[in-house]
Amino acid sequence: MTAQVRQIVVRLEAVGGRLELTGGRIRYAIPSTNPEARSLLAELRKRRGEVIELLNSRQCLSGHDYYEWRTKIALQQLCRPDYPAGMIPWLAGFSPALYDELTSRLPDRIQRLWDSRAPFAVFDEACNELAECHRSAVELFRRHRGDAERCC
Numbered sequence: 001m002t003a004q005v006r007q008i009v010v011r012l013e014a015v016g017g018r019l020e021l022t023g024g025r026i027r028y029a030i031p032s033t034n035p036e037a038r039s040l041l042a043e044l045r046k047r048r049g050e051v052i053e054l055l056n057s058r059q060c061l062s063g064h065d066y067y068e069w070r071t072k073i074a075l076q077q078l079c080r081p082d083y084p085a086g087m088i089p090w091l092a093g094f095s096p097a098l099y100d101e102l103t104s105r106l107p108d109r110i111q112r113l114w115d116s117r118a119p120f121a122v123f124d125e126a127c128n129e130l131a132e133c134h135r136s137a138v139e140l141f142r143r144h145r146g147d148a149e150r151c152c
Helices: 003-014 035-045 048-063 068-079 087-095 094-116 122-145
Strands: 020-024 025-029
Touching: 003 035, 003 048, 003 122, 020 048, 025 048, 025 122, 035 048, 068 094, 068 122, 087 094, 087 122, 094 122
Parallel strands: none
Antiparallel strands: 020 025
8 A cells, every 4th residue: 555545545534535444345425516525536446455455454453443543542642651640630720721621622522523433534633632732731730840841
């Protein structure tokens, strides 16, 4: 599978398209009014074997589906050994908006996207946003404590 096929699939998903592998057949859904989606799909049809390989690799990641695998990666970014103890309770009082973002809004969004089987690009973006929000919270907490040199 080439990087070009991966890029085309990611772009198709970003414009609202969806590909699924079922019993060796590629199923797709694309926005009917989007000429770019039709063009991308036409290109992918020429590379059927590579598309099947990519979709298989997504299904086989760590023996589970892509959503589970990507969520685990995001959680590993959050649950690191250098995670500052006491940050979440402190954050609730010091920055309620950031606390809500980190503990409620973003996890709820990720859950909704997973449940709806959102395009991978959209799901990946939400996971990246959660990791970035966490990095911001860690940095804020460490600066408040005066140990910013150890930050992130």
